[in-house]
Amino acid sequence: MINLENLHFSYSKKKELFTDLNLQLKPGxxxxxxxxxxxxxxxxxxxxxxxxxxxxxxxxxxxxxxxNRDPDVLGNMFFLSENYATPSISIDKYxxxxxxxxxxxxxxxxxxxxxxxxxxxxxxxxELSYGQRKKVVISFAIxxxxxYLLLDEPTNGLDIPSKSQFRKALLSGFQEEQIVIISxxxxxxxxxxxxxxxxxxxxxxxxxxxxFELEEKLHFAKSISEEEEGNVIYSEMVPGGYIHILxxxxxxxxxxxxxxxxxxxxxxxxxxxxxx
Numbered sequence: 001m002i003n004l005e006n007l008h009f010s011y012s013k014k015k016e017l018f019t020d021l022n023l024q025l026k027p028g029x030x031x032x033x034x035x036x037x038x039x040x041x042x043x044x045x046x047x048x049x050x051x052x053x054x055x056x057x058x059x060x061x062x063x064x065x066x067x068n069r070d071p072d073v074l075g076n077m078f079f080l081s082e083n084y085a086t087p088s089i090s091i092d093k094y095x096x097x098x099x100x101x102x103x104x105x106x107x108x109x110x111x112x113x114x115x116x117x118x119x120x121x122x123x124x125x126x127e128l129s130y131g132q133r134k135k136v137v138i139s140f141a142i143x144x145x146x147x148y149l150l151l152d153e154p155t156n157g158l159d160i161p162s163k164s165q166f167r168k169a170l171l172s173g174f175q176e177e178q179i180v181i182i183s184x185x186x187x188x189x190x191x192x193x194x195x196x197x198x199x200x201x202x203x204x205x206x207x208x209x210x211x212f213e214l215e216e217k218l219h220f221a222k223s224i225s226e227e228e229e230g231n232v233i234y235s236e237m238v239p240g241g242y243i244h245i246l247x248x249x250x251x252x253x254x255x256x257x258x259x260x261x262x263x264x265x266x267x268x269x270x271x272x273x274x275x276x
Contacts, residue, residue: 001026002048002148002179007057009040009047017043019203021057027147028176029210032194033183034262039200041183042082045150048181049079061148075103078146082153082183086133088126091119094136104145109173113139116165131157138166142173149180155189163189187258194258199265206269209276214256217276219248233275234264247275 007021017040025031035041046052047059050066059066064073087094091114099105114121117135125133134157141149155163170180170193184190197214199207218233224241234245243260264272 001062003060004044004047005058005060007047007059008055009043009052010055016055017203018054021204023198023205023208025179025181027179029195030170030174030180030182030193031196031198032187032190032258033181033198033200034185034187034258035200036266037185040203041200042152044200045079045152045181045183048148048150049074049077051079075101076146077148077150078102078141078144079150080137080141080152080154082156084137086125086137088124090124091121091136094125094140098140099143102144102146106143106145109145110139110143113142113169116169117162131159131162134158135162138169142169145173145175147178149178150183151181152183153185154182155184155186167193187262191255191258197258197261199262201266201269207265207273211256213276214261215248215253216251217248218254218256219246219250219252220244220254220257220260221246233272234260234267236260236263 002023002025004021004023007018008016009018009021010016033041033044043052047054048061048066050069053067061073061077064070095107095110099107111121114136117139119128119132119135119139125136128136138154141151155166158166167190174180182190182194194211196210197207198205221244222238222241223244226235226242232244232246236243243257245260245264
């Protein structure tokens with residue numbers, strides 16, 4: 001379990017990024033971490049890894065303080081940064097240097113993922129395009145089989161087929177004891193992957209709900225008209241018309257549109273939460 005308790009954190013003395021931040025994440029879910037630019041999504045992941053330290057409060061992984069950088073804990077965690085760097089070596093040498101750090105690493109899974117991404121394993125990393133290198137590090141991340149997988153903007157740089165393959169790869173290898181956290185702006189790429197939604201704003205988590213709960217309580221309806229029957233919570237123009245969020249009074253299932261949900265929260269989180 002990941003637990004952030006009363007965290008205070010800042011990069012400068014003038015303004016705190018987080019003030020009294022609390023969050024508890026349990027295994028068995030893919031979490032989507034959403035927020036505007038500069039709200040600290042990447043910093044939350046770095047605090048979990050122990051890459052940066054809180055000014056106050058504590059971040060624990062299975063009860064262990066992340067600041068300890070415990071090797072046993074880190075061997076069961078993988079953080080894929082948005083701004084990752086790869087050395088100018090072959091993929092094989094990259095594996096030999098890094099795979100031993102992760103006790104559950106699967107070479108078979110890594111090879112299968114590279115094949116699905118159409119990346120030649122004999123390649124040198126410095127000879128690959130940005131998108132191809134991204135496929136290599138994503139394959140490595142999934143193949144670690146770590147309990148905690150933290151991904152910062154994983155679909156950036158991927159073409160459309162590769163984004164689909166990423167979703168399939170992540171779901172096919174997902175295990176019940178895992179926690180996967182995806183920090184992203186590309187919510188449309190991950191609409192059918194995320195199971196629980198976290199939204200950060202003004203240094204705190206303002207929204208933490210499971211998708212199945214939202215499906216039960218909200219109805220997302222598309223229409224060619226701006227007007228919609230019923231108590232409309234939020235409306236937004238989309239290509240071909242409008243999409244409305246309404247209370248789910250009839251119990252009819254509808255897919256939760258994450259981007260529309262996020263925009264609704266940013267407009268007025270207080271009025272939105274009263275329907276949940």
